[in-house]
Amino acid sequence: MAKKVSRKTSDKAAAPPSAAPAGAGSIASADTGTAIFVGKGEQPAFLTLGLANRHGLATGATGTGKTVTLQVLAEGFARAGVPVFAADIKGDLSGIAEVGEPKDFILSRAKAMGLQFQPDQFSTIFWDVFGEQGHPVRATVTEMGPLLLSQMLQLNDVQEGVLNVAFRVADEHGLALVDMKDLRALLDAIVPGSAKDDDLDPLQDIRKAAQSFGNVSKATVGTIQRQLLVLENQGGAKFFGEPALQLKDFMRTDSSGRGMINILVADKLMSSPKLYSTFLLWMLSELFEELPEVGDPAKPKLVFFFDEAHLLFDDAPKALMDKIEQVVRLIRSKGVGVYFVTQNPIDVPDKILAQLGNRVQHALRAFTPRDQKAVQAAAQTFRPNPNLDTAQVITELGKGEALVSFLEGNGTPSMVERVMIRPPTARIGPITPDERKAIMNASPVKGKYDTAIDADSAFEILQKRLSNTAAPAGTPGADGAPGEGGGVLGQIGSIVGTVFGTSTPRGKLSTGQVIARSVTRSVTNKVAGDVAASIGKSVGGSLGGSIGRSIVRNVLGSLLRR
Known part of the structure; x- marks a missing residue:
């Protein structure tokens, strides 16, 4: 495979002749084409690409080499043509x-x-949720769904129930929930008003729809609104909006056939652990929904590294744990390998741990009886080797050493072995701001996500209804009627609603619906451009055509993503 030409050239870029014995091959050449060379003990240790979608786990105390091991694995997958996604907690992986x-x-x-x-x-x-050190990552509120959003906001059961009511009402009334202000406006709209105002209330139909699902108290909605404020103060509002991420x-x-390595800049994101863990779980859920079944491919379609994985499981409610277990169990048939990175295997629930076939264990400390129990628990997650006292070795491993057990040809784990992890070939440590800027300027997605778009959605629709009380809600031609309204956008909304439908609840997609969503997205990209250009030109010449294309694509995109 052709090597990528470096942006830098210097005398130190080439290893001196004494770096290895005569005739020694390069580190990259140790990969076999069907397996990644990870390290060497008494025998070389290889991770088989055809079994890499059976997931994995890398564990060890701070400073024992987990990040370098993650880099070694990411390099190996990329060389094999497998795209990689990894969160970079400390900035070291950027090298x-x-x-x-x-x-x-x-x-x-x-x-x-x-x-x-x-x-x-x-x-x-x-990539960066805050858009500071990478391309912005956004999703719509509708795409996130009530279950994951409740986890992000740390809501109790009652509050989560009210949030589910809000999402249901939005679906039934064609209200697109794109960003935080959409959700805030909808929550205000479902709170019951005073009886004397009901006949004049422009949102009466929405409030009645919400009450049909049970009592929605003002106090509960107020609590949710305060939690949204906390999330906004942490910068979480930047995650919700458009253009939404396309997986x-x-x-x-x-160009050389290597997998691109996607790095999520997570140093600032880690200050909001729930936002971090819920965002990564959302990504896994979207991959599970959108990717086709491929069974067991010769190599993964994508490898996903989840650093600080314990944050995903800490205080997670049973409903969320069930969802995580389901996604991890089933996503391998979509060709996605998930590798959790944390300090100790006991950080991962047993049902999920049992699905992680490829293991790398760095050193653990054992200074207290509690630590010793953790070491014993870690040792018991490996297939025993009669030549190793696994628990003892875990405490003796040096930096860069690890115990490894990878799946063999028949899908069973190999006996645990002590190995030295091979060195990375790329830089170890962070890049400079200037280097990051140069990489982002050359990015294949430059300009695609960098500018946020604020199209009409629930907030704007509800505001129009409140400011136009003279026209009854739902009257043809009224500005506030969902999916109708006056002017060009109202007509487009009616057509799109008729053709594609907008009332399917998020998170309940059938296989047919997922396929239909993918097909209609690709088809409407062309249709929307042509229709919007025609409409735009009719209202404003060539400038109108450009604006029209932008507006209609956003309208269609919002509808099709629900």
Whole structure:
């Protein structure tokens, strides 16, 4: 496979002749084409690509080498043509985008394995929920759904029930929930008004619809609104909006056939653990919904690294745990491998742990009786090796050493082995701001997500209804009638609503609906452009055509994503 040409050239980019024995192959050449070379003990340790979608786990105490191991695995998958997504908690993983340096410990480790260090770098796309150190990542409120949003807001059962009512009312009344102000406006709309105002209330139909599902108290809605305020103060409002993320942008290969490495900048995001964990779970859920069944492919379609995985399971309600277990169990048939990264295997619930076939265990500390129990528990997650005292070795491992057990050809885990993890070929450590800027300027998604779009949605529709009380709600031609209204957008809304439908509840998609959504998205991209250009030109010449295309695409996009 052709090597990517570095943006940097320097004398130190090439390893000296003494870096490895004569005739030694490069680290990259140790990969077999069907397996990734991970490290070497008494025997080389390989992760089989055809079994990589059976998921995995990397564990170990802070400072034992988990991040470098994650980088080694990401490099191996990328070389094999597998796109990678990984969260970068400390910024160290960003160095994978730049050429590695032949430092002494890297050269000595490569030499001990009989390999020659050859610097490399990997095509990388940076993402950032806050849009500061990467391309913005957005989703609509509708796409997030009430279950995950309740987890993000840390709502109790009653509050989650009211949120479900709000989503149901939005579906039934054609109210697109795109951003936070849409959800806020809808929550205000479902609160019952005073009886004397009912006859004049422009939102009477919405309030009655909400009450038909049970009592919606003002106090409960107020609590949800306060939790939304907390999320906004943490910067979470930037995550909700349009243009929403298209998952196909995570599943790219570069011009040489290598998988693109997608890095989520998560240092700031980690200050809001619930936002971080719920965002990653949402991504997994979207992948599960949208990707086709592929069974067990020769290599994964995507590998997803979930760092600080314990945050996903801490205080998670049973409904959410059931969803996580279902996604992890079934997503492998979509060709997606999920690799959890955390300190101890006991951080992961047993039902999910049992589905993680490929294991890497770095050192754990055992200074207290509690620590010793944790070490014993970690040792029991491996297939025993009669030549190793697994629990004892876990406490003796040096930096860069690990116990590994990967799935073998018949799908059973190999006996645990002690290995030295091979060194990465890209840079270890963070990149500079200038390097990040250069990478983002060359990104294949540059300009696609960088500017937020605020199209008409629930907030605007409800505001129009409140300001137009003279026209009864639902009257043809009234500004506030959902899906109708006057002017060009009202006509387009009626056509789109008739053709595609807008009332299917989010999170209950059948296989046929998922397929239909994908097909209609691709078809309407062309249709929307042509229709919008025609409409736009009729109202404002060439400038109108450009504006029309933008508006209609957003209207169609909002509807089709629900």
